[in-house]
Amino acid sequence: MAVLFITHDMGVVAEIADEVAVMHRGRLVEHGPVEDVFLAPQAAYSRMLIQSVLRLEEPAPQRAHRAERLEAAPVLLKVEGLTKVFAPRKGLFRRGGEAVQAVAGVQLDLREGETLGIVGESGSGKTTLGRCILRILEPEGGSILLRRRDGAVTEVRGLDRAGLRHAHREMRMIFQDPYGSLNPRMTVGEVVGEPLLVNGLLSGEALRRRVGELLEMVGLPAAAAERYPHAFSGGQRQRISIARAVALNPKLIVADEATSALDVSIRAQVLDLLLDMQERLGLSFLFISHDIGVVRYFCDRMAVMYRGRIVETGPTERVCSAPEHGYTRALLSAVPSADPRRRGLGRRSRYRDG
Ligand SMILES: Nc1ncnc2c1ncn2[C@@H]1O[C@H](COP(=O)(O)OP(=O)(O)O)[C@@H](O)[C@H]1O
Ligand SMILES: [Mg+2]
Numbered sequence: 001m002a003v004l005f006i007t008h009d010m011g012v013v014a015e016i017a018d019e020v021a022v023m024h025r026g027r028l029v030e031h032g033p034v035e036d037v038f039l040a041p042q043a044a045y046s047r048m049l050i051q052s053v054l055r056l057e058e059p060a061p062q063r064a065h066r067a068e069r070l071e072a073a074p075v076l077l078k079v080e081g082l083t084k085v086f087a088p089r090k091g092l093f094r095r096g097g098e099a100v101q102a103v104a105g106v107q108l109d110l111r112e113g114e115t116l117g118i119v120g121e122s123g124s125g126k127t128t129l130g131r132c133i134l135r136i137l138e139p140e141g142g143s144i145l146l147r148r149r150d151g152a153v154t155e156v157r158g159l160d161r162a163g164l165r166h167a168h169r170e171m172r173m174i175f176q177d178p179y180g181s182l183n184p185r186m187t188v189g190e191v192v193g194e195p196l197l198v199n200g201l202l203s204g205e206a207l208r209r210r211v212g213e214l215l216e217m218v219g220l221p222a223a224a225a226e227r228y229p230h231a232f233s234g235g236q237r238q239r240i241s242i243a244r245a246v247a248l249n250p251k252l253i254v255a256d257e258a259t260s261a262l263d264v265s266i267r268a269q270v271l272d273l274l275l276d277m278q279e280r281l282g283l284s285f286l287f288i289s290h291d292i293g294v295v296r297y298f299c300d301r302m303a304v305m306y307r308g309r310i311v312e313t314g315p316t317e318r319v320c321s322a323p324e325h326g327y328t329r330a331l332l333s334a335v336p337s338a339d340p341r342r343r344g345l346g347r348r349s350r351y352r353d354g
Contacts, residue, residue, distance in 0.1 A: 008263060010053040011293075011336035014038055015343055022046045038340050052265040053338040056297045059317065062275045066113075066300060067315070073111040074147060076251060076284050077133070082106040082142035084125075084132050102128040103139065104308035112147070112251070113278065115285040117299030117316065119292050119331065125308040126288045130254045133286070134171055135164055146171065149251065169199060172245040174238075176257035182229040182237060188215070189225030192243045199248065214243040217280075218273060235266035242273065246281060256288045271298050292331050296320050304328045307353075327351040 005017060013020050014034060021031040022043065029043040041047040083105055088097035102125045110116045118126050131137040133144055135156060144156035149170060159167055172195075175181040182191055193211045196202040202210055212222030218239040229237055238258065245253055255274070259267045271294070277283060289295050295302050296316055303313040304327060312325040323329045330351035337343075 009336070010038075010049065010264065010338040014338045014340045015336040022049065034340050038338065048265055050338065052268045056264065056268055056271075056293060057337060057339075058297070060271070060275055060297050062272070062279070063298075063300060070111050070114045070300060073113050075109050076112045076114075076147050077108075077110040077286070078143075078145040079106060079108045079133060080143045080145075082129070082132055082139050082144065084128050084137060084139045086128075101308050103132060106142070106305075106308075106310055108303055108310065108313070110252070110284050110286060112284055113282050114301065115278070115287055115299045117295035117302035118286060118288045118305055119295045119302055120290065120305035121331070122290055124305045126290075126305055127256055129305070130173070130256050130286060130288050134168065134173060134254060135159075136173070146252070169195075169248045170250050171252040171254065172248065172250045174241050174245050174253060174255040174258045176260050181241060184228065184230055186229075187225060188220075188227055188229060188232070188240055191229065191240060192225070192247060195244065195247045201248070210247075211243075214247055215240075217246075217277070218243045233266075234262055235270060238262065238270050239273065242270075242277065246277060246283070249281065250283070252284050252286065254286045254288070257290065258287070259294060260289060260291065267294070274298070292320070293335050304331065306351075 005013070007013065017034050019032065020034050020037050022029050022037065022045065024045040030037055030041065030046045037046060038050055041050050082103055083101070084103040086100040086102055088099055090097070104125075106129055108116065118129065120126055128137060132139040133156070139157065142157070146154050146156050146167060148154055148167075154167060156164070156167060186194070189208070189211050192214050193202070193207050196207055196210060208225070211225050215222050215224050220236065220239055220243070224232070229240060232240065259270050262270060274285070275298070278285065287295065287299055299316050301314065302316045302319050303310045304319070304325060305311070306327045312319060312323065312328045319328060320332060323332055330349050333349045
């Protein structure tokens with residue numbers, strides 16, 4: 001049987017296809033046996049695409065030699081015993097459903113300047129965990145200690161509304177969907193400047209100047225401020241979200257599937273931008289992703305989440321090269337490599353609980 005398999009995922013192509021055709025802007029730019037195209041791409045576009053994919057299969061070079069410095073850094077965030085239960089959902093076709101324990105006693109810590117990846121399949125509780133840490137969702141139990149800008153440590157769960165609003169200056173979120181998460185009625189300048197304006201920190205000409213600086217920091221022209229988000233591509237919109245997230249000079253950014261909707265070449269660029277911002281601004285990231293490959297590129301340490309629990313945690317390289325938990329092994333075995341020479345080396349494994 002012949003199969004025409006259409007996908008944006010180069011890893012899957014390298015893994016299963018015999019021949020590949022690369023399309024760009026409605027044209028077929030290259031066509032040939034997978035080995036030829038992947039190992040010696042002819043068209044500039046295929047070359048760029050394959051380079052980005054292969055680059056994301058290794059740890060980011062920017063991350064080398066960070067471990068020692070991070071070990072000496074103070075703990076920024078310490079979460080213990082965090083739990084969140086959702087009441088049964090009621091619906092037309094559901095009766096007496098069961099409550100979902102989305103986060104079940106999670107413990108983690110994150111140092112200043114560090115990136116911790118939270119990885120796990122869809123429904124494992126990653127988004128709920130991220131939202132509970134910022135108290136966008138209210139957890140039922142546990143503790144969330146945040147080291148503040150002045151060095152004092154705050155129990156985030158004990159904060160009242162005003163206290164939480166103040167803490168939110170220091171911890172911000174970036175979301176997945178660059179199309180849905182920006183208000184289409186606001187100009188880019190308003191989107192980026194809003195946190196500064198509503199917190200009463202800047203206005204008028206000073207605000208305009210700061211927004212210009214923020215846009216340039218994320219690789220956009222200052223003049224982008226006058227346009228609307230819909231005029232920008234997915235990757236550019238994610239840059240706008242990043243500019244907005246760092247406007248208040250936060251310490252912690254919770255990025256929830258922040259690069260999952262982007263094409264692979266754009267994804268690499270946005271990840272590199274985040275690494276660059278981290279160095280410049282001393283940011284810490286809680287980087288939530290279902291994609292263990294991206295976590296391996298981007299994160300210093302990682303935590304593997306399964307059914308509301310963290311089943312394994314450690315330095316990214318250790319977890320990826322010598323996973324201890326069966327679920328981590330299954331996640332890793334599902335990542336196809338874009339190098340056709342590695343085809344068939346990894347054996348798929350499935351994780352069965354209990
Ligand atoms: N608002 C909600 N109400 C009820 N159940 C929810 C709600 N949000 C998430 N859940 C459930 O909690 C579990 C974890 O979801 P989520 O945190 O979104 O996982 P992930 O981000 O890892 O995909 C899933 O079983 C999901 O169906
Ligand atoms: Mg999610």
